[in-house]
Amino acid sequence: MKRSVVVATVLWLEVAGCTPEPNPQVNQLAVDQTLRVAIPEDIGVFEPLDPDQLFYPPDYSIAQNLFDGLFRMDDQLRVVPDIAAKMPIISADGLTYTIPLRPDARFSNGDPVTATDVMYSWNRAVIAGGPLASFSGDANVFGHIAGYADVERAIGTGNPPPQLAGLSAPDPHTIQIRLSSPVGDYFLTQLTLPPMWIVDQHVIQAGGEQRWWQHSDSLVGTGPFKMVRRVPGSSMVFAPVPNWWGGGAAPLLKAVELDVVPDAIKVLQGYRSGHYDLVGLGDYGPGAAGTKLASELTGDPAHAAEVHRFIYGRTEWLGFNLQSGPFSGVNGRLGRLALSQAIDPVELARAACASGTLCFPATGGLISKGLDGYLGDGSNNVLRFNVRDARANLQEWDPTGSVRNRITYVYIANSLFRDVAKNLQRQWRRNLGIEVTLQGYDPATFIYDRLSGDYALFRASWAADYNSPENWYDDLFLGNGAPSSAPGYDSPQFVTTVTQAENASGAAAQNAYQQADRMLLEQAVIDPLLYYVHTVVMKPYVAGFGANALYDYRWTAIKLLQH
Template sequence: MTPASVRYLKALCVGGVAILVAIACGNPTPQSSNLASNQTLTFPILADFGTLDPAVSDAETDQEIQQNMFDGLVKFDNNLNVVPDIAASMPTVSSDGKTYTFKLRTDVTFSNGDKVTSKDVLYSWNRSAAMQGAYATNLSAIEGYDKVSKNTASGAALEALLEKNDPSVTLTGLTAPDASTVMVKLANPAGWFLPAIALSGSTGEIVDVNAVKQDFDNWWTNPATAIGTGPFKMTSRVPKQSVDFAAVSNWWGSPKPTLTKVHLDVSVTDPSTAITKYEQGGYDVYGYGGYSNMPVADIKRIQATSNESSQLLLQPKVRSYWVSFNMVHDAKRTAAGPFLLANGQSAHDLRMAFALAVDKAKLVTVVCQDIVCTQATGGLIVKGLTGYLGDGQDPLAKFDAAQAKTLLKSADPDGTKTKGLTYTYDPENSLNKPTAEFLQSQWHDNLGVDVAIQPVSHSQFIKGRLKGQYVLSRDGWQADYNHPQDWYDNLWGHVVGCPDSGCSTGYDTKAYDDLLDKADTESGDQANADYKALAQMLINDVVYIPLYYSKGAFLFKPYVKGAGTNNFSDFHWNEIQILSH
């Protein structure tokens, strides 16, 4: 999964995290009697859409918009539980945990009036599995996925295969006994299946087969065919300039939209410029559309002097950052380096030395200025999510320069192993460069090791890291849904389509894979215990250096009612109202 994607840099509403601002996930919005006559919400988005096609989208901005255009069978409520959406009720599940039967609501329509049937569900999920976008593995528990994932057809050729239900692009575990029933048979029990398909802006969402057939790859670009079941529909789009959405009249869901229009400004690409325009009254909201990484300087200015200080919200995210070691050297992974898993105790001690040599608490102060991040002390899974180890429970988060020096001296007495090392990062995120500089100084001051730092453009960086081209590199993940499988499969598991089992690091052991397979078929306490054991394996093998958990920053005009955010970046327009002002 590309870290540019939401799988690395974003997540949506899922269980287990406290909501700090009341919005999102379908919570009814009481109608205000003091509404403005103009119910238009305006805000900037950081970049134009890559795609709004649920089968292949993976960028934060794209998926944020999609959750207002499309729905899935299930979703997350305001208590962050999986609840029915297009489905009339929660599915019945067979005693062996492998067959899920969904009954669909009979009143759901697409924005063009087409009625939603089980045929649309089968088409949407088969199409998503065959197109193999970044989130296709959310459907990987379904029987027949392995076969469909090998599809190489695209465009009109793939559409033709889907049209005739060709076996090569048909999930055998997906059937429709009638127009309002969908049966899903899993290859094995999977406790993470429902959270995965509840992820909004992703492969579990349903598209209109009649609309998609108009232009298989580009249907979403045209307001006439950008058809979904959500409360808003696209009405106009000027690439790199603006996009407009209108509320769907007689929308089947709840709460009904109060806003009549949402205007997205795509022309501003600089955060500080967008903040200035917000302060001048040009926007109603700042922080949506990929803008939540507000520059620290702007935050401090607003907190200290701006009239907008009361409109500022700092919100913890479900995103972690850490340092990855390259741990495998083979034909696919070319970086080699001194941290290889195959080099045994010596390499282990070097990894631990580099971890203990970093004062992570100081990093939060120096890099984040104690504002936009907090120290990661409870493992890679952030606080509030299932799988969080607890405050201070990750020994890799400790700082011990003396012990670091002792380990280094034992593992590399003459300094040859750690000579000429480079830490590679992508500079697009404003925190990545100062983090790299801080790490460089820490390893120099506390280990006496000189590590070069190398910025690489984001797209090149991601490709290079997945190919094992970097000995030390920036790494990060933001949860997709509240299940440890989202982390342990997607980052180090063998089920994902990475060049190696370990994606960024190459880390892979039989013990890890075997326990992961077991955990993925379980649910409840037993699964959680096994995922916790997987976390301990990563700690024991010093697979990462934990750095920080990130925060987002938002600005909301006081007349915008119902707007806000939570840890999972849920921005549901149908819950927002513009008050008189």
């Protein structure tokens, strides 16, 4: 194993090993079980806190405590029943899913949950056309259900039919889904997503479609917590639902207080003074305050244990235009190899990742560690850092030197991406002797131009919506995302492999997906650079907090120890 891979593995172990462990000598509960947290922005800034529109990860991390679907992901990202009484009964032809519902499921206001509520919630989400219900192809969470195309056409006329033809309720506690064609394992994963969460029709109609989620008296769900107070733009308070139907031990927390504090200095002061117990809730990320705190505390032996780093399912990679420009055509692979092999990912991480607070080297393929489809540490063999091979490929690609110094790397102009860009530029200068121009743009310009195929070399990234490789390959390389992920990439073998994976299940599906990832690496279609990290800073007396590669665990396991 080469040194860069060894160091990268050590960096990963530093990240993975920081799971919160309470002090075994302190096991008495604090009298006050109120978790106080600072967050940088209010709910609903980017989208409503409404399951049919929910997409923004930080809002998701809050909403998952308020709502349930028929199924959910457990802490290990396995699909388990939620409002459903058990896993679906699937017909022999794979077209019909019969799902019994728990008869004891209740909304937080006491209303019972029936099949009618499921029908209402799902049909409402289809018509609303939120982000996860408007993607093309297999990425659309409703796209496989029979009748979806009819609803989609009718929405354009302003007169959508009342429900999907493939959705029915044989009795008050049974839902039946009829698919237009058989689907692989990922369909069950999609059933856990926000558009599939159940809402209370009576509450929404009384509170108003645009307003019901904004107020504590009408933000009603089926989850273990409910909102009890909100001052828009300032604060929110959540409390456990008494006698929650979900079972298990009742939450030990009596309240979760979220203060909206966009000022990083005030967050720092609040944490240091003990006013806040935790910084970095959800996928807000550590922000400026959390990054500074993490840096300070990591270097202080007395407080280093307050910094916790969790894998976050996002990958950043070097993107190439395979349709036109210097990296296209048969010879273009040599240029892609040259630039990729000239990058030491460990050096890049040290320059850009704030001592592991933000990211760490990507050595295991496109899909980030912690998610299904990860290839394994040190799997980027073809693209591994190797200056000798990089220089040889550069010379074969551009023997006259007419191309190498006319390359521009394009990225979104923010501090992290700028740090990445500058380090790439330095490494290419040192290892290849070339001068790559850097160009940063605002997000709107960058995305528009990249979708138009205007860039030859660019920054690209993806954050998983759910735990299935399908969410990466189909969305990025076969669907609408393909023009921006790898313009001009056209491989029948890749398409066939991904299609086989999508129609398979279990190990057969995973093996095919991993084969597709190896194709991307072998052909140097992309060069994975960094996997992202979710960093949380919390007081030693906060126990039970955790996160997986997609989201924080629910608040039900959190408790505050005596301090």
